[in-house]
Amino acid sequence: MSERILEVGNLTVDIPVGNGMLHAVQGVSFHVDKGETLCIVGESGCGKSLTSLAIMDLLPSKAIRNANTLELDGEDILNVPERRMSDIRGNTMGMIFQEPMTSLNPAFTIGNQMVEILKRHRNVSNAEARDRAIYLLEKVGITAAASRLSQYPHQLSGGLRQRVMIAMTLMCGPDLIIADEPTTALDVTIQAQILLLLAELQREFEMGLILITHDLGVVARIADRVAVMYAGEVVEEGTANQVFNRPTHPYTQGLLECIPIPGKTERGKPLGSIPGIVPSLVGRFEACHFADRCPFAMDSCTDGNIALRPANEAGHAYRCLLSPEQCAANAKTKGVA
Amino acid sequence: MLIYAVKRLSVAILVAMTVSLITFSMIYLSGDPAMALAGESASQSDIENIRRVYGYDQPIMVQYFSWLGNALTGNLGHSHYLKTExxxxxxxxxxxxxxxxxxxxxxxxxxxxxxxxxxxxxxxxxxxxxxxxxxxxxxxxxxxxxxxxxxxxxxxxxxxxxxxxxxxxxxxxxxxxxxxxxxxxxxxxxxxxxxxxxxxxxxxxxxxxxxxxxxxxxxxxxxxxxxxxxxxxxxxxxxxxxxxxxxxxxxxxxxxxxxxxxxxxxxxxxxxxxxxxxxxxxxxxxxxxxxxxxxxxxxxxxxxx
The missing domain is CATH 1.10.3720.10 (MetI-like)
Structure with missing residues (x-):
C-alpha cells in the first residue's frame, strides 16, 4: 500500500449567517496518497474551495470547522496550535489559488516572495534560496529565470504569475499541494499548459495533489481519483475510470451529460442540462440534497440523509438510494456510460 | 523612476510658479498698497512718492518679474515694519x-x-x-x-x-x-x-x-x-x-x-x-x-x- 499523505474524515464547515447556520461542507471524507492526484469537482458554491481552505486552516474567522480526522503525514492537524500549523503551511502543504492576478503581493519582487517562504521554513542562505527559486522557475517553464527574480508581479502576465505561484509553492518541497481552480482566471490556451505542468511536477516530485476544478475534461486527463461534490457533500467518489465510465450518482451522470464527446455525441442533439437550482444550505435538512433536481427522485429520497455507500467495484462509492444496477441502467439510457 | 521623478518635479515647479503669482497678487487684494502704507492722513504727493519708491507705479507684470527674480536670488524684499531684510x-x-x-x-x-x-x-x-x-x-x-x-x-x-x-x-x-x-x-x-x-x-x-x-x-x-x-x-x-x-x-x-x-x-x-x-x-x-x-x-x- 502506498504512503498516505492526507486523511480527511467527516469534515464539516459551518458559517453563521443572518438567519441561521450555513452548512457549507457536510461530512466530507477523502484521502490522498503519495504521488496521487485527487480531483474534487462540482459546481460553484458546492463547498470545494471551503474544503481546501479548511484543510489549510485558512477559513474566514467566523467559519466553524469540525472533523473526526484531519491528518497530514500521520500528524493530527485539526487540533494543533496556530504556531505549529504555520510551520506546516507552505512547508509540507502548499496551496495555489484561483486568482493569479491578485495572489502575489504587488509591493515585492518575485524573488523576494519566493526566497521568503524557503527562509521561513529552512535554515538556508539567501544565495541558496535564490538558486532554488531560479531552479524552480525554470522547472515551471519560465525563461530568463534569474532576471525574473527582480521583476514585480505587475510586470508578468496572468499565466506567468500562476507559474510563479506554482514555483513558489514548490520551494519547500511540499508533500501535498492543493490547487483551487488554478486556471479559472486564465486564457483557455494557457489553462491546459498550466494543468499539464501541475500534473508533470506532481509526478516528478511525487507529491500528493488535490486539484479543485469544474473542468471535467481536465479531470479525465490527469486525475487518479475523483470526488464529485454537490451542495456540501461528496456524492460520488472513485477512480477516474470508475467515475467517468461508470458514473453512478444521478448528479454525476447529469454533469457528464452536459459535455459533448467528439465522435460520440450526436450532431445537432441538444446538450444535457440539470434543471433546477442548488438548494439553500442554511439550516439542516434531512434529505438527499439532489432530490428536487433528480430525474429519478422517489418519496423515500426525502426521508432523512443518505449515506455514502460502496458501488460494485472497490474504491467506488456513491450517495444514492438506487442500487448500482439501477444506476448503471440509468447511465445507459442517458448515454453517459 | 527617473522619468517619474522629473515629471513630478516639473509639476512641483509649475505649482510653485502659480503659488508665487497668487502670493504676489495678494498685495492688490487689499486695495492700493501705497495708500495703505501712507496712512489715513497722507497727502496725494506722499502717496505718489511712496508709489514710486516701492515701485508700485510700474506695470504689474514688471513688478511681478522683478519680485520673482529677487525672490529666486533669496532677496524677499524689505519689511515695511521691522526695517530689516x-x-x-x-x-x-x-x-x-x-x-x-x-x-x-x-x-x-x-x-x-x-x-x-x-x-x-x-x-x-x-x-x-x-x-x-x-x-x-x-x-x-x-x-x-x-x-x-x-x-x-x-x-x-x-x-x-x-x-x-x-x-x-x-x-x-x-x-x-x-x-x-x-x-x-x-x-x-x-x-x-x-x-x-x-x-x-x-x-x-x-x-x-x-x-x-x-x-x-x-x-x-x-x-x-x-x-x-x-x-x-x-x-x-x-x-x-x-x-x-x-x-x-x-x-x-x-x-x-x-x-x-x-x-x-x-x-x-x-x-x-x-x-x-x-x-x-x-x-x-x-x-x-x-x-x-x-x-x-x-x-x-x-x-x-
Whole structure:
C-alpha cells in the first residue's frame, strides 16, 4: 500500500449567517496518497474551495470547522496550535489559488516572495534560496529565470504569475499541494499548459495533489481519483475510470451529460442540462440534497440523509438510494456510460 | 523612476510658479498698497512718492518679474515694519516652525498609524471603538480650544510643562500635541480602511498559506501596501498643519513663522506676508514632491512601468 499523505474524515464547515447556520461542507471524507492526484469537482458554491481552505486552516474567522480526522503525514492537524500549523503551511502543504492576478503581493519582487517562504521554513542562505527559486522557475517553464527574480508581479502576465505561484509553492518541497481552480482566471490556451505542468511536477516530485476544478475534461486527463461534490457533500467518489465510465450518482451522470464527446455525441442533439437550482444550505435538512433536481427522485429520497455507500467495484462509492444496477441502467439510457 | 521623478518635479515647479503669482497678487487684494502704507492722513504727493519708491507705479507684470527674480536670488524684499531684510527675519524664525511641524507630524503619525492598524486587526471590537472615539474627538475639537485646555491642565494646574516660548524641548510638547492631534483622525481612518482592505486581499491569504509569521504578514505584506495612500494624505495634512501653526504658535507664544505671519497681518507688513506665504507654500510643495517619491519607492507599480 502506498504512503498516505492526507486523511480527511467527516469534515464539516459551518458559517453563521443572518438567519441561521450555513452548512457549507457536510461530512466530507477523502484521502490522498503519495504521488496521487485527487480531483474534487462540482459546481460553484458546492463547498470545494471551503474544503481546501479548511484543510489549510485558512477559513474566514467566523467559519466553524469540525472533523473526526484531519491528518497530514500521520500528524493530527485539526487540533494543533496556530504556531505549529504555520510551520506546516507552505512547508509540507502548499496551496495555489484561483486568482493569479491578485495572489502575489504587488509591493515585492518575485524573488523576494519566493526566497521568503524557503527562509521561513529552512535554515538556508539567501544565495541558496535564490538558486532554488531560479531552479524552480525554470522547472515551471519560465525563461530568463534569474532576471525574473527582480521583476514585480505587475510586470508578468496572468499565466506567468500562476507559474510563479506554482514555483513558489514548490520551494519547500511540499508533500501535498492543493490547487483551487488554478486556471479559472486564465486564457483557455494557457489553462491546459498550466494543468499539464501541475500534473508533470506532481509526478516528478511525487507529491500528493488535490486539484479543485469544474473542468471535467481536465479531470479525465490527469486525475487518479475523483470526488464529485454537490451542495456540501461528496456524492460520488472513485477512480477516474470508475467515475467517468461508470458514473453512478444521478448528479454525476447529469454533469457528464452536459459535455459533448467528439465522435460520440450526436450532431445537432441538444446538450444535457440539470434543471433546477442548488438548494439553500442554511439550516439542516434531512434529505438527499439532489432530490428536487433528480430525474429519478422517489418519496423515500426525502426521508432523512443518505449515506455514502460502496458501488460494485472497490474504491467506488456513491450517495444514492438506487442500487448500482439501477444506476448503471440509468447511465445507459442517458448515454453517459 | 527617473522619468517619474522629473515629471513630478516639473509639476512641483509649475505649482510653485502659480503659488508665487497668487502670493504676489495678494498685495492688490487689499486695495492700493501705497495708500495703505501712507496712512489715513497722507497727502496725494506722499502717496505718489511712496508709489514710486516701492515701485508700485510700474506695470504689474514688471513688478511681478522683478519680485520673482529677487525672490529666486533669496532677496524677499524689505519689511515695511521691522526695517530689516525679510529673508533675515524668516530664516531666524523658520527652524522653530519646522521643529514644531516635524514634532507634530511625528506625534500624529506615531499615534494614528498604530491605532489604525490595531483597529483594522480587530474591527468592531472595543479596541476599534476606542480608536474611533479618539479620532472623532480629534475631529470635533477645535485645535485652539484643545491647546487652551492643555495649558490650563498641564501648564496652570499641574505645572508640568511651560506654556510659552521655544527655549527647550519641553516647550514643544503641548504645541506639537495640539497641532498633531488635528491631523490624527484623517490619517488614522485612512490607515484603518487601507489595512482592512489589504488584510482581506488575496496576497495576504497567500502570505498566510506560506506559513509566514503573523508579524511578517502584518508588517511586511499588509502595512507596506496599506501605507501608500497614507503617505500622500500625510503630506496634504502637513500643509493644513502649517496653516494651523499660525494659531498654535500664537497661543503658545512661539517665535516661529506662524506667529510672524500673525504679527505681519496686524502690521499690514505686505512683503513679510508675501514671503511667509511663499516660503510655507514651497515647503508644502517640496513635501508633496517627497511624498510622491516615497510612494514610488513603496509602490513598484508607480516606479517600474
Amino acid at each position: 525679510v529673508s533675515e527675519v524668516i530664516f531666524t524664525r523658520l527652524p522653530v516652525t519646522m521643529t514644531l511641524g516635524a514634532c507634530a507630524l511625528t506625534f500624529a503619525l506615531t499615534l494614528s498609524i498604530p491605532l489604525g492598524v490595531v483597529a483594522a486587526m480587530r474591527p468592531n471590537t472595543l479596541i476599534d471603538r476606542i480608536a474611533l472615539t479618539i479620532a472623532v474627538i480629534g475631529q470635533a475639537l477645535p485645535s485652539f480650544w484643545f491647546a487652551l485646555m492643555m495649558i490650563i491642565l498641564f501648564g496652570v494646574t499641574l505645572r508640568w510643562l511651560p506654556i510659552t516660548g521655544s527655549d527647550s524641548w519641553m516647550n514643544f510638547i503641548m504645541p506639537s500635541v495640539a497641532l498633531g492631534y488635528y491631523i490624527t483622525p484623517a490619517v488614522m481612518r485612512l490607515t484603518r480602511a487601507g489595512m482592512l482592505e489589504v488584510l482581506s486581499s488575496d496576497y495576504i491569504r497567500t502570505a498566510r498559506a506560506k506559513g509566514l509569521r503573523p508579524s511578517v504578514v502584518l508588517f511586511k505584506h499588509a502595512l507596506r501596501n496599506a501605507i501608500i495612500p497614507v503617505v500622500s494624505l500625510a503630506a496634504v495634512q502637513f500643509g493644513f498643519m502649517l496653516g494651523g501653526s499660525i494659531v498654535i504658535e500664537t497661543i503658545f507664544a512661539i517665535n516661529g513663522l506662524g506667529q510672524l505671519a500673525w504679527e505681519s497681518i496686524l502690521r499690514a507688513d505686505l512683503p513679510m506676508m508675501q514671503a511667509i506665504v511663499l516660503v510655507l507654500s514651497c515647503f508644502y510643495i517640496v513635501l508633496t514632491f517627497l511624498a510622491d517619491l516615497l510612494n514610488a519607492f513603496l509602490d513598484p507599480r508607480i516606479r517600474v512601468s
